[in-house]
Amino acid sequence: MxxxxxxxxxxxxxxxxxxxxxxxxxxxxxxxxxxxxxxxxxxxxxxxxxxxxxxxxxxxxxxxxxxxxxxxxxxxxxxxxxxxxxxxxxxxxxxxxxxxxxxxxxxxxxxxxxxxxxxxxxxxxxxALATAAVQREWTISLGSRTGIERLAHLFCELHARLAAVGLAEADTCPMPVTQNDLGDAMGQTSVHINRTLQELRGMGLITLRSRRLTIHDPAALARLAHFDSAYLHMTEPAGRAVAQRT
Missing domain, CATH: 2.60.120.10 (Jelly Rolls)
Known part of the structure; x- marks a missing residue:
């Protein structure tokens, strides 16, 4: 379909x-x-x-x-x-x-x-309830996660949501947003986002190139982000498979 x-x-x-x-x-x-x-x-x-x-x-x-x-x-x-x-x-x-x-x-x-x-x-x-849960998680990120945790969490979430609709391949997914977009979402400057991306790359967790994100170690990225996909509330088979991978 x-x-x-x-x-x-x-x-x-x-x-x-x-x-x-x-x-x-x-x-x-x-x-x-x-x-x-x-x-x-x-x-x-x-x-x-x-x-x-x-x-x-x-x-x-x-x-x-x-x-x-x-x-x-x-x-x-x-x-x-x-x-x-x-x-x-x-x-x-x-x-x-x-x-x-x-x-x-x-x-x-x-x-x-x-x-x-x-x-x-x-x-x-x-x-609609799942969307509200995502919004709550964004509020938690802005209020309690560090800069690197916020970005790591966003990448985990976007990968899971894309995988649910068949738009992620294994640990790779589209990521067409700019550093300005990420800064406007994370409450940070584009300069800070650039530094955080370099730190995630340096840790061997991600590659962001040609508008695609590759997560090299999903479990480690999720641990860093305090990411638990339960808030996405994907309970049917496709959603459960996504949650299990994350």
């Missing part, structure tokens, strides 16, 4: 063939959004749920003086909050990091889908 939303939701709940086809029909082929382009702005009316079908995006807030805080990375298969259409306006901006293929599901369509299928309703709720 090539649809990444289907692959992601099946990490939480088993879906029927009818459920899978419903998701594929609802998201459609998607539309292309250029890299470094905003998908939806803070203050906009969020009438539809955006689905990342391909590429990377991020949620962020930006101050008038240009300072930016990335609060999450959005990967293929991620719905950009399945209940966002219930709000009057966006409280953050979603921007494309790479070229993104974006699917959209209207609020009424999602409500009709989940009303017809208990499994789809459960899958979207579990996905």
């Amino acid at each position: 090539s649809n990444p939303l289907v692959r992601k939701l099946e990490c939480y709940v088993p879906l029927s063939e009818a459920d899978r086809m419903c998701l594929i029909d609802a998201t459609g082929p998607g539309r292309l959004v250029a890299a470094r382009t905003d998908i939806i702005h803070e203050g906009d009316d969020p009438r539809a749920i955006s689905i990342i079908l391909d590429g990377w995006a991020c949620r962020y807030r930006q101050f008038i003086n240009g300072r930016r805080q990335i609060v999450s990375f959005l990967l293929p298969g991620d719905p950009c909050d399945p209940h966002v259409f219930l709000l009057d306006e966006m409280d953050h901006t979603i921007g494309a990091i790479t070229p993104v293929t974006l699917g959209q599901i209207s609020g009424p369509t999602l409500q009709a889908m989940t009303a017809r299928s208990l499994q789809l309703d459960l899958a979207f709720h579990r996905e």
